[in-house]
Amino acid sequence: MHVSVAIALALLLSGSPVSAQTHPVQSADDITRYTGDFLVEPVSPAATVYARTNGLELYLDNGLIRRTFRLTPNAATVALDNLATNETLLRAVRPEAEVTINGTRYAVGGLTGQPNHAYLTDDWLAHMTADPEAMRFVGYEVGRPEARLDWKRARHCSPTAVWPPQGVHLRMDYQIPSTDESADAGVGISVHYEMYDGVPVLSKWFTVTNETEQPITVDSFTAEILAVVEQESWVGVRQASDYPVPQCLHIETDYSFGGMTPATASSRAVHWVADPQYSSQVNYQRIMPCLLRVEPELGPGQIVEPGTQFESFRVFELVYDTSDRERRGLALRRMYRTIAPWVTENPLMHHMRVADPAEVRRAIDQAAEVGFEMVILSFGSGFNIESRDPAVIAQWAELAAYARNKGIDLGGYSLLASRRISDTHDVVMPEGVQPMFGNSPCIGSEWGINYFNTLHEFFESTGYTILEHDGSYPGDECTSELHPGHIGHADSRWNQWRTITDFYKWCRSRGISLNVPDYYYLSGSTKNGMGYREVNWSLPRAQQVIHTRQNIYDGTWTKTPSMGWMFVPLTEYHGGGAAATIEPLDAHLDHYQRMMRSNLALGVQACYRGPRLFDTQRTREMVTREVSWYKRYREILESDIVHGRRADGRHVDWMLHVNPFPSTPEQPRGMLVAFNPLTQPVTTTLHVNLYYTGLKDTAHISIEGHEPTEAVLSRDYTVDIEMTVPAEGMTWATISE
Incomplete structure (x- = not known):
């Protein structure tokens, strides 16, 4: 019997945790089917791993989707099925991952010998073989999802939010083939899968364990490879960029940056490409983008010391059951509520544009009086989070304690990218390539390391609980070999991404809310911009009202209301003069109310930017009334x-x-x-x-x-x-x- 089957069966039949959490079935037909609609009805089957009693297959199933693994002669995904539509998404077998270690590329699992890559039959599977150079499957273990980051619930969020998500975790272990006599022979790889209850979503990542006596380098990897049925049958000759990619899947990773939408932010890792093995496709040039490869464009170039592990980024896969835009959006929003529930935090925010301590104290008082929940010392206010002056730190700590006693979160603004530090500390881009924002420091430079040390010290010393992090890391490379935070070009993007996401996760663990104009939700960010043009807030007031509701209508196809912030210019912003601003507030009370309602009635929080929230008793009463109405119906408004x-x-x-x-x-x-x-x-x-x-x-x-x-x-x-x-x-x- 093949060693992988023997070990899998031994695990299945032993008294180990695997047998306690794996359900034996004769075939996939024995698994209970869910016939309802997950968007409006509870899903009764929990996510479960089923093991076929003949030892040939595992099924990862939650009643909505199913991923089927063949275990012999090597492990491989042989089906990914949409159980709601009874569709199979895959047409061919590929390795579970690919990893280049010390310059050698290894397939992780997989099967070879499929005669036609347009579809897959059971008869073909029975005769397919293992790649002798691929990492071989040696066993699996089943458990429950664990929190990939700590979430301290420090403020209002969805009352039904659950963390970590409920579901099942499957770990499949692989080793370098025993015939490999290289120094890599002591390297093991575990591929992890999580499938969640009640939503057609799974996640995937892998870990590399170095059990040798020497350091190894993970040069590059592909975390997911799926040969998917093509979206359409396009025969003619066109530019490859014109061809439609499969719409049955939404793929996203936590290796996301440099974009305000999931498609742009994940573009550095999620790639739909032509499948060179799919020779029977109808496209004349055979370039239909129907092969999914989820891999970093650069690196990671990570050194793994003996006895330690490397962990890849995480891939999240949502299976759509429709082409309807609204239903797809609702499914995506359900995914975010499941895998990043901190995005349901939705505090009412005053963007304070004056950092004078006496004025900040008055802003805190006003926020508490009318029911606002957060005061942010905004850009241009004079607030400098990078100051290490003990007197300044003590001053902000005193104000944070004052705000906390009033039930108000206090925080501030910091700019990272788009600023220039010096030739020594800025990113050194490859020839002909410019930083995304024109200028940017390298997070791995001495300045970058000191910057994040300063942020840690500031939050620990002051007790501030909100960071508005502008110009977050956009994915700029760096070719410098002098920066202490990376060795060279190959590891520069990975190391910078790790630094900023580790910081965001640290913030989330301490209850620090994060407003980040980039797609860092899966690493702990709370909000991104809803999607608006900055200079539109200099338009006449009446036009701003219409733009507000248009922006929210457009932004909430892919975001929950709480995931995007809007803007209300209480004072002048980008020009426009008196015709564009609300100050004096009492003089434009009707417009102020319309702007509040246009946001709050749609469940959205805006940055109310100005020195005060009210200037008269009448204004105070109006703001209090609107906030009280919002809080009364908060649960449905934030749905x-x-x-x-x-x-x-x-x-x-x-x-x-x-x-x-x-x-x-x-x-x-x-x-x-x-x-x-x-x-x-x-x-x-x-x-x-x-x-x-x-x-x-x-x-x-x-x-x-x-x-x-x-x-x-x-x-x-x-x-x-x-x-x-x-x-x-x-x-x-x-x-x-």
Whole structure:
């Protein structure tokens, strides 16, 4: 019997934790199928590893998706199935990973001999062989997901947030083939998989363990290789960039930077490329991008000392069951709530633009009075987080303690990239390549090391609990061989990424909130920009209101409301003068209220940038009233959005919040918010689909807290709701069971 099968069966039949957590089945047909809709109904099967009793296969399954592994003559993924649509996503077998160690490229597992890479049959599998030079499978272990970072819950977040996510963890172990007489023979690789309960998502990463007596170098790697069914049948000759990539999968990694969207931020690692083995494809040039390779473009070039491990980045795979934009967005947002639940933290923020201690104290007082939860010493305020003056540190620590006693988070702004330090400390880019922001220090330079030491010391010394980190690390390379934080070019990007993500994880473990205008959510960031043009806040006030709701409508296809911040210029920002600003606040109270409602009613927090939140008792009362309304309905307002009608300045625009899984039965399942941009009231009937509230037959609808009326849902889950929306105002309705 092949050694991998023998070990796998020994583990299965022994009294080890594997047998206690692995369910034996005769075949995949014995696994319970889930027939509901995970977006609106609980998923009853938990994520589980099933072992076929003949020892040939493992199934990683959560009722929504299934990944099937063949265990002999080597381990390999032979199927990735969407159980909701009964589709198989894969057409061919590839190694589980590839790793270059000390200059030698190793396949990790995999099978060879597939005669046609358009599809895979059981008969072919029975005759496929192991690559004798590939790392060989030696066993597996099953457990539960563990937290990849510590999350200290220091402020309001979703009441249903769970960390670490519930599910199952499968570790599959491989070793260098025994015929390999190189110094690498003592190297082991473990490929890890996590599948989560109730969502069609799995994650994957690997570790390299050096059990030799000498250091080894992990030169490069590919963490995931999937030969996926092509998106379309394109026969003709075109530029490769024109061809559509498969839309059945969303692939993302925590090795993400230099972008405001998952597609741009993951572009340094997620690659859809042509498959040279797929000779039977219909494309004339055989260049359809249907082979997924998830790998860093550069490096990592990491030295692994004897007795230590290297860990790759993590790959997250979401299987879509539709081409519908809203449903895909809801699935993606569910994924973020599962694998990065800290993004549900959503504090009301005052961007304080004056760092004078007396003014900061007054801002803290005002925030506490009206119900805001956070004061951020903004850019241009005079706040300098890099000061090591003991008197300055003591001053900020005193203010942080004062804020804490008032129930307010206090923090500040710091700029990393886009600034120039010196030729010695800046990134040295390859010839012909420019830093993303024109200038940038190297995090691995002496300045960069001191910078992060300073940030650690500042937060430890002051007790500040928010960092707004502008110009975060965008992925710039560095060819310097003089910087102490990296050896040369090959390890420069990996080391810089590790430094900043380790810092972000440290912040998350201490309850420090992170506003980062980049895609660092999976490494601990709380918010990114929702997506707006900075100079638009210098437009006339009325135009800003429309832009606000347009930006939120556009940004929440892929973000939960809490994942993106917006902007409210209480004072002048990028010009525009008096026509663009709200100050004096009382003089523009109606506009101030419209801006608050345009954000809060959509569950979004803005940076209210100015020296104060109110200037008169009337202003104070308005802000308090809007905040109190928001907090009363916070759970539904911070739930996901179903997009209704985008703001255009001509007609009523609206959105629907949905929550099929409220924390208590008393919480609404939905909230409809409608805005009227016109200067006269509008009475209109909105045709609203309530499917994603989870309601099936009837709904109780209450307009602005009035006595609810029962509505019968049509067969397509729609209802007609008549609303009268005041001129330049808002109307809302709760939707309950």
